[in-house]
Amino acid sequence: MRGQAQPGLGNRYATAAGTLSISSRKAKGYGAGTAYTVTPSAGEAFRIVVSGRDRWALDELRKAGAKGCTPIDNPAPRWAAYVHNLRALGVVIDTLHEPHAGNFPGTHGRYVLRVTVTPEAQGGGA
Secondary structure (H helix, E strand, O other): OOOOEOOOOOOOEOOOOOOOOOOOOHHHOOOOOEEEEEEOOOOOOEEEEEOHHHHHHHHHHHHHHHHOEOOOOOOOOOHHHHHHHHHHOOOOEEEEEEEEOOOOOEEEEEEEEOOEEEEOOOOOOO
């Protein structure tokens, strides 16, 4: 269990002597992410860093282009959540509602990327 934050020491925590410390996921280097440049049709380009399923969804949207992605064509457990997270970073994504037939007729969302997103070059040394 985490101790109380120490005044003046930022995000550091104290632990009692002899207490085992379990590292958090971030401390192990997870979630470093991939950097992308987002260029909207109006306004200045900006940089985002995404990882995991959010990165996968962004790459799928980039590959799909104007056709967009649906959970039917690009199966994933939480498309709406990935799109929500990307939108929170400033990525413009439209949701088009399309009808579908079958045993469970209704509608589904088609997500379409409305900005240009390019991966940044990875540092490899010169």
